[in-house]
Amino acid sequence: MRIGDTGLKWLFLAPTLLLLLFIVVFPLIWSLGLSFCKYNATRDEPPLFVGLQNYRRLLSSPDVWRRFTVTGRYVLLAVAGEFALGFGLALLLNRRFYGKGLITTLFLLPMMFSPVVIGTFFRFMLDPNWGIVDHVLSKLGLPRIAWTSDPRFAIYSLVICDVWIWTPFMILMTLAGLSTVPPYLYEAAEIDRASWWLKFRYITLPHIAPILILALLFRTMDAIRFFDQVYVLTGGGPGEVTETVPFYIYKVAFSYWRTGESCALAYILVIVIIGLSSIYIHYLNKVRGR
Amino acid sequence: MREEKLTALILTVLLSIAAALYLFPVYWMVSTATKTRLDALSIPPKWIYKPTLEHFKAIFSRGSGSSFAHQLLNSFIVSFASTGLVTIFGSLAGYAFSRFPLKAKDDLLFFILSTRMLPPIVVIIPLAVMYRSLGLFDTRLGLIIAYTVFNLSFAVWMMKSFVDEIPKEYEEAAMVDGYSRLRAFLKFVLPEMRTGMVATAIFSLITSWNEFTFALLLTADKARTAPPSIAQSMGVSGTNWGYIAAGSLLLVIPVAAFTFILRKHLLRGFTFGAIKG
Numbered sequence: 001m002r003i004g005d006t007g008l009k010w011l012f013l014a015p016t017l018l019l020l021l022f023i024v025v026f027p028l029i030w031s032l033g034l035s036f037c038k039y040n041a042t043r044d045e046p047p048l049f050v051g052l053q054n055y056r057r058l059l060s061s062p063d064v065w066r067r068f069t070v071t072g073r074y075v076l077l078a079v080a081g082e083f084a085l086g087f088g089l090a091l092l093l094n095r096r097f098y099g100k101g102l103i104t105t106l107f108l109l110p111m112m113f114s115p116v117v118i119g120t121f122f123r124f125m126l127d128p129n130w131g132i133v134d135h136v137l138s139k140l141g142l143p144r145i146a147w148t149s150d151p152r153f154a155i156y157s158l159v160i161c162d163v164w165i166w167t168p169f170m171i172l173m174t175l176a177g178l179s180t181v182p183p184y185l186y187e188a189a190e191i192d193r194a195s196w197w198l199k200f201r202y203i204t205l206p207h208i209a210p211i212l213i214l215a216l217l218f219r220t221m222d223a224i225r226f227f228d229q230v231y232v233l234t235g236g237g238p239g240e241v242t243e244t245v246p247f248y249i250y251k252v253a254f255s256y257w258r259t260g261e262s263c264a265l266a267y268i269l270v271i272v273i274i275g276l277s278s279i280y281i282h283y284l285n286k287v288r289g290r
Numbered sequence: 291m292r293e294e295k296l297t298a299l300i301l302t303v304l305l306s307i308a309a310a311l312y313l314f315p316v317y318w319m320v321s322t323a324t325k326t327r328l329d330a331l332s333i334p335p336k337w338i339y340k341p342t343l344e345h346f347k348a349i350f351s352r353g354s355g356s357s358f359a360h361q362l363l364n365s366f367i368v369s370f371a372s373t374g375l376v377t378i379f380g381s382l383a384g385y386a387f388s389r390f391p392l393k394a395k396d397d398l399l400f401f402i403l404s405t406r407m408l409p410p411i412v413v414i415i416p417l418a419v420m421y422r423s424l425g426l427f428d429t430r431l432g433l434i435i436a437y438t439v440f441n442l443s444f445a446v447w448m449m450k451s452f453v454d455e456i457p458k459e460y461e462e463a464a465m466v467d468g469y470s471r472l473r474a475f476l477k478f479v480l481p482e483m484r485t486g487m488v489a490t491a492i493f494s495l496i497t498s499w500n501e502f503t504f505a506l507l508l509t510a511d512k513a514r515t516a517p518p519s520i521a522q523s524m525g526v527s528g529t530n531w532g533y534i535a536a537g538s539l540l541l542v543i544p545v546a547a548f549t550f551i552l553r554k555h556l557l558r559g560f561t562f563g564a565i566k567g
Contacts, residue, residue, distance in 0.1 A: 005390060008471055012386035015379040016402075016442055023439040024405045027416035034416065041419050089308070096294070097301040105553045106309045109316070112549045114500035116517045117538045120524065121319055124531050130331045132318060164315065169560065176557050176565055214561065225409040228502045232521045246411045253415045254507060266412040273407070 035264035040257045047260065054264035064248075064265065068272075071244040074155055075223040078162040082219060085163065086170020087212075093171065094178045104175070111168040119232040122161040123148060126233075154234045154242045161229050166219060173215035177208030209287045217280040224273060245269050319542070322535035330532040345536035358519060358537055365515040365541075368430055369498040372437035377491045379438070380445025381483060385475065387446065388453035389461075399447070403562060406443040410503040418507055428510045436504045441494040444562060448493070451563025452486025453479070489555035492548050499545065516541055 003011065035054055037047035058064050093104050110118070125131050126147035134144040147157040185203045194202075227247040230236055236243035236251070243251070246269065253262035322330045324341040349358050386392075387399060417436065418427070426432030456479060464474035506518040516537065523534055549556075557565050 003470070003472055005471055008475075009386050009390040009392070012382035016383040016446060019379070019435075019439050019442060020402065020405060023417070023435060024408075024413060027413060027420055030420070031412070031416035041422075092301065092305060092308075095298075095301055097298045097305060099302060099306070101553075103302075103305050103309050105550060106313060108553070108556060109313065109546055109549055112496055112545050113542050114502065114517050114545070116502040116521050117500070117541050118315070120520050120534060121315065121322075121538055123524065124322070124534070125315060125318060130333060130531070132335055135333055135335060164312075172557055172560065211565065214564075218560070221407055225407075226503070227411070228521075231502075231506075232524070246409050249409075249411050249415075250507075253411070254418075259415065259419070262415055266409070266415060269409060270412055273409070277407070 031263040032267065034260050035267050037260040039260040041253075041259040042257050050260070054261045055268070058261065058265050058268060064245075066240075067243050067245045067248045070155070070242060071224060071246075074158055074162075074242075074244060075220060077155070077159045078166070078223050079216060079219050081159060081163040082166045082170045083212075083216065086167045087174050089167070090171045090174035090178065094175060104171075107171055108168045110165050111172075113165070115165055115226065116228040116232055118165055119161055119229040122157070122164070122229075123233050126157050126160075148234050149238050151238050151241045154238060157233055158229055158242060161233060162223065166222075169219065170215055173211055174208065177211035178204070180211070181207040210284060213280060213284045213287060217277060217284070220280070221273060221277060224269075224276075316542070319535050319539055322531055323539045324536075325532055327530055327532050330535070345530075345533045346540075348533060349536060349540070358516070361514050361516045361519045362540060364430060364433075364509075364513055365499060365517070368433045368437060368513075368515060369495050371430075371434045372441065372498050373491050373495045375434070375438045376441045376445045376494045377487055380442060380449045380490060381480075381487055383442075383446045384449025384451075384486075385453050385479065385483075387450045389458070399450075402443045402446055404443075406440075406562075410440075414504060414507050421508055427508060428513050430513045432508055433505060433513055433515070436508060437494075437498045437501065440501075440504065441497055444497075444559075445490050445494060447562040447564075448490045448559065449483070449486055449563075451558065451566070452483060452489075456482045489552060489559060492552050493555075493559045496545055496548060499541070 034047055036049060036051060038050050038053075039045075039047035089107065093100070093107065097103075125133050128134050128144055128146045128149075131147075133147070138144055145153050147153050147160075181204055186199060189199045189203060224244075225246060227244055227250060230242060230244055230247045231250075234242040236247050245265070249262050249265050249269065252258050252265060321339075323345055324343070325336065325339055326342050326344065329336050329339050349362075387395065392398065421427040421432050426435070460478045460482065461469075461471065461474035464478050465471060469477065500517060501515075502517045502521065505515045506521070509515065509518075520534060520537055520541070523529070523537070552559070
């Protein structure tokens, strides 16, 4: 028996579509339903429909807004740091030198490592008693800092760790962007004796802008989505000053067991993420359209 | 040109130093893992010390260390099993999306991509409830299914981008010669997809091997993998950092090796096939 193209198409797509349907779509619809209910997953009582009560309470709660502010600060600082450092290093790595492949790959390594494992080890390095970081600071005559437990610095311990892991991603993306600039443009500019800045502003930047926006989009989304580093570095503390939204959702769902409420907050986060990514995509299309 | 060579040489030295400084945490992990418990906590730090393998021995010996060895085994089984599934399913779907006409294909592809953009915690809450009632909670099978789905959207996009580069004439010529579409695919297209499948597999292997949130919340004891176990091995007092560093190193070293194999495909992997690199 010969399978026709249509049959083969659905045969090939079936495993993927069925898995996504059962493990992503179905749970998401279920949790949308739960977000309108009072429900505790550890109890036998069935979910109790309460309408918009979860959403109303969450959106009017200063606790929730504070977590959004913390998330915003963390994401902004981390992504900006990664961007600046990664962009600078990529400009250097894009020039001619010996051992280019090896050195570039070495710089890219950290983004492949498990963030939770790196976070755990950064906790050790940032420890005020046994950590190497504070030892170096004191050798340089700078004050020791209780990185993960001082409310003023705890967020920076998260930022430092995230920047170390993800600067390589910005290097990778910037290098990719730089490789798309046709060399003859620089040669032409050379003949016109254009300054470094002019070449950068009118040749390099327009060519790499789309990929840079894409890089920022990826990093912003990932920094919002995951809470690995928060879990191991600060545990959201001291107090709750480094509790980001996904970490808070995790606590509401799996420590306080307010399952319905956690589903509602999860949906609020998803809406924020969709909104943010459409802003990025709008700029991306604008830059590409030029 | 003499001047150019000198600049390249200076840049090489500068960037080597920068790379060494940047990777200092990795060196420190190796050093902490091979120090005794006391040496690891010594401040000022011991730069020269007698290396020990006691932490690695503790991990693989029976008794207190054996639980971490068991979790490493779980990590290994779960990563490889889900990678096998995701590579097969992703390749088939990638081929279908690349070659066959489909209503609302772009919408479907975008939907598949968007499942990857969701915060894991959003999917995990209902999944955890579901897994408990299905008996999949704290089983390797449950985690294998979760990782397969989690990596599927990536694999579909990645494989589609590789299949797009294989000329359609491959199977069209074979079909003129009387091959069925399926046999033409198996005999002529699949071998061409090998590079893409290897890259996709390594990427999904690393992602599953590193994964934390699903493992933390969908397993407890029996099926627990290494990353959440490392995260939870910090005690309030008397944390054995040498042991943790040794365990971390066992997770990090294979990834570093695979990264070198994968380095030509890193860009494509991180952009879901959008940028070929």
